[in-house]
Amino acid sequence: MFGELIRRLTAPEPETLPDNDARLALAALLVRIARADGTYAQGEIDRIDRILAARHGLNPFEAAKLRGDAEALESEAPDTVRFTRAIKDAVPYEERIGVISALWQVVLADGVRDDEEDALLRLVAPMLGVNDRDSNLARKEVEQRGA
Numbered sequence: 001m002f003g004e005l006i007r008r009l010t011a012p013e014p015e016t017l018p019d020n021d022a023r024l025a026l027a028a029l030l031v032r033i034a035r036a037d038g039t040y041a042q043g044e045i046d047r048i049d050r051i052l053a054a055r056h057g058l059n060p061f062e063a064a065k066l067r068g069d070a071e072a073l074e075s076e077a078p079d080t081v082r083f084t085r086a087i088k089d090a091v092p093y094e095e096r097i098g099v100i101s102a103l104w105q106v107v108l109a110d111g112v113r114d115d116e117e118d119a120l121l122r123l124v125a126p127m128l129g130v131n132d133r134d135s136n137l138a139r140k141e142v143e144q145r146g147a
Helices: 003-010 019-035 042-056 060-076 080-090 093-107 115-127 132-145
Strands: none
Touching: 019 042, 019 060, 019 080, 019 093, 019 115, 042 060, 042 093, 080 093, 080 115, 093 115, 093 132, 115 132
8 A cells, every 4th residue: 555655765865755655654643653662652652643643734624634644654564764754854953853852752751751752752863953952942831732
């Protein structure tokens, strides 16, 4: 189902993704970070749906459908490096900070800063080209808002 997108993600010199594919890659990255600790809780699913709805102007049904597609893509997709490379190429820096904020929201959605999720996010931020300072500021902002 996602063969063409996966092919583009795994290409030696990936092309910039169209908006819909970039949106799907971001959603799959949110799913990947939520699954990093081996538990994919309803609170994380709900948070992903809210993030997708707010970020892309979707209604709840559309957000849930995008998340469902992202779950399927995430399970078929290559390593996280290729996800992040595709997002980095498709999204300006200021918006990538928003991606980091969204990832922190998912990590903190269940009220637990799990080691596996935390480690994956600390790996992903530099791959997205977001420096530690901006990632930490995004995390603190999410923590202050209550995830």
